Amino acid sequence: MTALPLTRSVPLARRQLLARRGRTIAxxxxxxxxxxxxxxxxxxxxxxxxxxxxxxxxxxxxxIVAQEGVTTMHMTQSALPKERLAAVAGVSGVASVDGIxxxxxxxxxxxxxxxxxVALVGGGPVPNLVAxxxxxxxxxxxxxxxxxxxxxxxxxxxxILGSPLRLSGEVTGTAAITGSYAFVTRNTIERMLGTTGVxxxxxxxxxxxxxxxxxxxxxxxxxSGVTASTRASFAASERRVVGDMTTDIVRGMIFVGFVxxxxxxxxxxYSQTLAQLRDYGVLRALGLGAHRxxxxxxxxxxxxxxxxxxxxxxxAGLLAAVLPKLSPTLVLSIRTEDVAQAALVAGAxxxxxxxxxxxxxxxxxxxxVFRRTS
Amino acid sequence: xxQSAVPIARRQLLSEPAKLVVALAAVAAAVTLVLLLSGLRRGMGEQVTVYLDHQPPxxxxxxxxxxxxxxxxxxxxxxxxxxxxVPGVADAAPISEGFAMLGLHGRRVLTLLVGYDRGRRGGxxxxxxxxxxxxxxxxxxxxxxxxxxxxxxxxxxxxxxxxLRIVGLSSGTSGFMTPPAFTTRETANTLNELPNTATFLLxxxxxxxxxxxxxxxxxxxxxxxxxxxxxxxxxxxxxxxxGSFSGPLLxxxxxxxxxxxxxxxxTVYSSTRDRSREYATLKAxxxxxxxxxxxxxxxxxxxxxxxxxxxxxxxxxAARGVGELAPxxxxxLSGADIGRMGLAALFFALVAGLVPARYLANLxxxxxxxx
Numbered sequence: 251m252t253a254l255p256l257t258r259s260v261p262l263a264r265r266q267l268l269a270r271r272g273r274t275i276a277x278x279x280x281x282x283x284x285x286x287x288x289x290x291x292x293x294x295x296x297x298x299x300x301x302x303x304x305x306x307x308x309x310x311x312x313x314i315v316a317q318e319g320v321t322t323m324h325m326t327q328s329a330l331p332k333e334r335l336a337a338v339a340g341v342s343g344v345a346s347v348d349g350i351x352x353x354x355x356x357x358x359x360x361x362x363x364x365x366x367x368v369a370l371v372g373g374g375p376v377p378n379l380v381a382x383x384x385x386x387x388x389x390x391x392x393x394x395x396x397x398x399x400x401x402x403x404x405x406x407x408x409x410i411l412g413s414p415l416r417l418s419g420e421v422t423g424t425a426a427i428t429g430s431y432a433f434v435t436r437n438t439i440e441r442m443l444g445t446t447g448v449x450x451x452x453x454x455x456x457x458x459x460x461x462x463x464x465x466x467x468x469x470x471x472x473x474s475g476v477t478a479s480t481r482a483s484f485a486a487s488e489r490r491v492v493g494d495m496t497t498d499i500v501r502g503m504i505f506v507g508f509v510x511x512x513x514x515x516x517x518x519x520y521s522q523t524l525a526q527l528r529d530y531g532v533l534r535a536l537g538l539g540a541h542r543x544x545x546x547x548x549x550x551x552x553x554x555x556x557x558x559x560x561x562x563x564x565x566a567g568l569l570a571a572v573l574p575k576l577s578p579t580l581v582l583s584i585r586t587e588d589v590a591q592a593a594l595v596a597g598a599x600x601x602x603x604x605x606x607x608x609x610x611x612x613x614x615x616x617x618x619v620f621r622r623t624s
Numbered sequence: 625x626x627q628s629a630v631p632i633a634r635r636q637l638l639s640e641p642a643k644l645v646v647a648l649a650a651v652a653a654a655v656t657l658v659l660l661l662s663g664l665r666r667g668m669g670e671q672v673t674v675y676l677d678h679q680p681p682x683x684x685x686x687x688x689x690x691x692x693x694x695x696x697x698x699x700x701x702x703x704x705x706x707x708x709x710v711p712g713v714a715d716a717a718p719i720s721e722g723f724a725m726l727g728l729h730g731r732r733v734l735t736l737l738v739g740y741d742r743g744r745r746g747g748x749x750x751x752x753x754x755x756x757x758x759x760x761x762x763x764x765x766x767x768x769x770x771x772x773x774x775x776x777x778x779x780x781x782x783x784x785x786x787x788l789r790i791v792g793l794s795s796g797t798s799g800f801m802t803p804p805a806f807t808t809r810e811t812a813n814t815l816n817e818l819p820n821t822a823t824f825l826l827x828x829x830x831x832x833x834x835x836x837x838x839x840x841x842x843x844x845x846x847x848x849x850x851x852x853x854x855x856x857x858x859x860x861x862x863x864x865x866x867g868s869f870s871g872p873l874l875x876x877x878x879x880x881x882x883x884x885x886x887x888x889x890x891t892v893y894s895s896t897r898d899r900s901r902e903y904a905t906l907k908a909x910x911x912x913x914x915x916x917x918x919x920x921x922x923x924x925x926x927x928x929x930x931x932x933x934x935x936x937x938x939x940x941x942a943a944r945g946v947g948e949l950a951p952x953x954x955x956x957l958s959g960a961d962i963g964r965m966g967l968a969a970l971f972f973a974l975v976a977g978l979v980p981a982r983y984l985a986n987l988x989x990x991x992x993x994x995x
Contacts, residue, residue: 272893280886287657287879317815318785325694325723325734327784329817353696354723358688367694367864411696412687412850443698448817475785491725494732495801506657510883513650517890520643 262533263549266526274554277518281558281599282565284511285592289566292588297581299489301426305369306485308377311348311453312462314484318475321487323352324369328450330476337473338452343460344469349449350374351439357392357400357432358409364400368392368432370410372439374453382419385434389418393430410434413442426581454478508595515558515603519551523610530611540612547608548600555600559593632906633922636899648931650887655935655965657880660942662961665866667954671799672865673858675721675736678749681835681854682827684716684842689850691860692824693723693736693802701820703849710845712833717745718822720812724805726783728773735769736802739812745826748806753777754792757808763788764806768798768951784815798952801865827851885972887931903984916984921974928973932966 267274302324306314315338317328332349339347351372358365376384376391382404385391390410392402397420402408406417410432424431440446456465462480469478479487523530530543538546570582637644676683676692684707685697699718707716717740724737740746747756752767754777763781770776770793781788788807797804813819829838839851903916911919936957943955 273890276886276890276893280883280890283879283883283886287876287883290879291876319727319782320725320784321727322725322732326725327722327816329784329815331817354694355696356688356690358690365690367691370696409688412689412848443696444700445698445818445821491732491734495734502660506653506660506880509653510650510657510880513646513653514883514887514890517643517646517650517887520646521890524640524643 262546263553266529266546267550267553270525273518273521277515277554278557278561280514280518281511281555281596282561284508284514284599285559285562285596286565287506287510288508288595289562289584289588289592290569290582292591293566293570293582293584294580295492296583296585296588298426299492300583301424301581302488302492303485304424305371305374305377305431306481306488309375309453309481310455311481312456312460313454313466313469313478313480315452315454315469315473315476315478316450318477320477321479321484322491323451323488324491325354328352329448330450330452332447332449334473334476335449335452338454338469338476338478341465341469341472343457343465344454345457346455348374348453348455349436350451350453351436351443351448352450353411353439353443354429355410355432357390357396359400359402359406366396366400367429368396368410369429370432370434370439372434373436373449374433376419376421376433378421378423379419380422382417385418385438387435387438388415389434389438390415391419391421391433392417393425393432394420394422395425396430396432411442508599511555511558511595511599512602515551515555515599516605518554519547519603520610523547523608527610543611544608547611548604551604552600555596555603559596562592563589633919633926636902637923637926647887647890647927648934650883651927651931651969652934652938654880654883654887655932655969656938656942657883658877658965659935659939659957659961660955661876661880663939663943663955663957664953666956666958666961668800669862669866670956671954672802672861674797674799675738675802675804676854676858676861679854680715680745680826680828682829682839682842682851683854683857684825684827684846684849684851685823687848687850689824689852690857691864692721692857693861694864697823698818699822699825699849701822703846704822704825706846707825707827707842707849710838710842712830712838712841713827714830715745715826715828717741717826717828718809718824719746719826720809720816720818720821720823722812722816722823723802724783726769726781726805728769728775733769733773734801735766736804737807737812737815738804739807739809741809745828748792748794748797748804750794750796752793752795754790757791757806757811760808760811760814761786761788762791762807762811764792764794765790766797766799766803766805767793767795769803769805772952786811786815798954800953803952881968881972885975904988913985920984924973925970928969929966932969935965936962 306323317330320326320328335347335349338344353370355368355370356365357368379391380394390408397403397417402417404417404419408415408417415434421431454465454469456462466478466480469476534543566584570584573580573582672693683692685695686699689695689697704716704718707713720739721736724735726733726735738746742758748764757764765775770790775781775790777790777792779790781790794806809822813821827838827842829835835853839853842851843849906916939957943957946953946955
């Protein structure tokens with residue numbers, strides 16, 4: 251008996267999947283949700299990373315100088331005596347310097363005690379100012395998301411580190427789930443802290459024609475007790491804070507997402523196969539070889555996983571668009587490498603989930619089609 | 625014939641063991657994920673206050689201080705003397721603490737560096753090895769952090785331009801985010817370029833003095849300070865740190881929960897469709913529509929509850945495994961979380977059971993007699 255070219259002329263996998271649409275759709279959604287778990291988590295952390303460097307990016311500084319060994323700002327302490335600020339200014343190739351004081355603090359309103367945590371920056375640029383003015387003495391600029399949260403607007407009074415300050419303006423785009431930025435003058439922050447003569451970081455601007463790398467190397471070699479980084483490398487280091495602290499959690503989530511994906515895909519594929527055993531028997535009786543039958547089973551699982559992956563990608567995109575509108579602090583950033591990783595997970599899910607049903611398919615005897623089922 | 629005489633639900637579930645195992649695995653995986661995430665969130669809250677939990681009941685910081693770990697606070701040296709003179713204060717021990725982002729093997733490890741005065745409150749409460757810091761640039765590091773990075777007593781750590789020599793390893797201080805490390809206050813102040821200062825005062829009340837009353841008394845007597853109860857600061861720190869991760873964790877929990885619902889729904893739906901002939905037979909021999917729905921609901925509930933139980937066991941095993949393999953992560957499984965998850969799974973199962981209700985309602989008993 252000559253085998254019929256069934257798999258080429260008849261789209262069997264598609265027809266079998268579409269024969270039980272409800273189950274196929276539910277399966278694809280299940281896989282999508284599992285993959286969404288992986289994609290969303292990565293996107294949330296990627297969003298956190300991007301927000302971490304908003305201020306650093308906005309400084310426009312060519313080089314950032316910190317205490318020796320310090321290459322980050324968030325959750326970091328750095329202290330440089332002002333003599334070092336003067337020394338940095340004296341390095342050949344430096345056009346100007348700007349010392350900033352960087353401290354974590356709570357912003358409080360007076361009457362109802364509403365509060366929020368901020369990275370308080372004294373001195374330096376004020377990025378993304380959308381309302382009011384830059385801070386003057388005794389004034390502060392807050393992120394609009396925080397100002398809305400604690401119910402204040404320009405002209406209102408707030409307290410930071412026990413000091414009363416007037417809100418002079420608002421910025422946007424600095425709020426993250428870990429907090430937002432607040433800006434004051436350096437004199438104001440020194441008065442609030444009761445300390446003078448120490449800055450946290452020095453923003454260095456190069457003379458025309460001087461490369462950032464060259465200047466950073468020059469500062470590090472000429473001045474002891476400091477680490478000079480280009481703005482790009484400092485920002486990269488800052489972003490790695492999130493990655494370093496969440497690597498294990500992300501790995502755990504990817505593993506769990508994989509397990510759930512395999513379980514859901516396996517469950518759907520297995521149910522589909524069981525329901526189609528008689529169909530497979532007919533196909534085998536018509537001459538479909540074991541390999542073709544196997545390929546058919548795998549193709550169905552693969553189609554299910556691909557559909558799930560596409561749905562997951564769409565849902566992640568939707569979340570990335572909608573969530574920031576609902577909560578300005580929650581930013582999702584979908585990166586190509588994360589999508590590629592989710593695709594790899596999806597591929598592994600498809601392979602693992604296809605194992606059980608294909609074994610059943612291979613075992614199907616052509617003669618079974620002629621037997622009574624019940 | 626009584627319905628209870630034939631365990632139809634059980635027999636149908638057990639008729640395809642492989643399918644049952646996969647369905648249970650999927651529900652259990654989703655439940656495990658939910659419990660582990662909730663446990664991680666709870667554990668983070670406990671870890672972030674591990675230092676505070678071992679300190680006296682009142683802490684004094686700069687005016688406006690609301691938290692401990694993420695709060696900038698600078699007090700002049702003489703504040704400790706002023707606070708010590710307030711009636712009811714047995715001791716006011718100054719400490720200088722702050723985040724310390726250590727660079728170990730190319731990775732950032734966030735710790736809380738606490739500088740304290742020799743012989744006073746604020747230092748490590750349990751040592752696994754070595755001794756407490758006595759001299760400048762001596763350090764006691766958490767034993768888990770030390771082990772993770774191949775450090776031990778005698779090792780030297782370069783930090784903010786200083787060579788810190790590890791003289792002891794503390795135990796009971798591990799944490800995912802801010803495991804405390806200890807040094808002398810002089811060292812901490814030198815690193816911060818803030819000599820003769822402290823960040824907080826650890827205030828021990830005299831016997832019989834209520835902490836809350838003492839805190840009020842200190843704020844009245846000493847200008848420019850905030851006296852807070854330890855529990856208040858701990859709660860604010862927990863809110864701050866755990867709150868930061870609440871959004872992502874909640875999103876993950878919701879996704880995991882929807883997977884659980886979906887798995888139950890898929891299983892119940894597909895098994896109902898696959899057994900349509902059996903249900904038609906049952907209808908033909910007199911089983912009513914309500915009884916059929918009950919049958920499906922029982923199967924869904926059994927799947928959800930057994931899956932949940934399995935998930936709890938897996939989560940407990942995973943929490944124990946994490947405790948052994950990666951002790952910096954604390955996963956605290958609570959009865960409340962497990963109870964909530966069980967109830968949610970049951971609810972989801974009953975909702976999922978309604979999916980094939982319409983199909984069952986329209987099922988013609990005559991189909992049982994068709995070839």
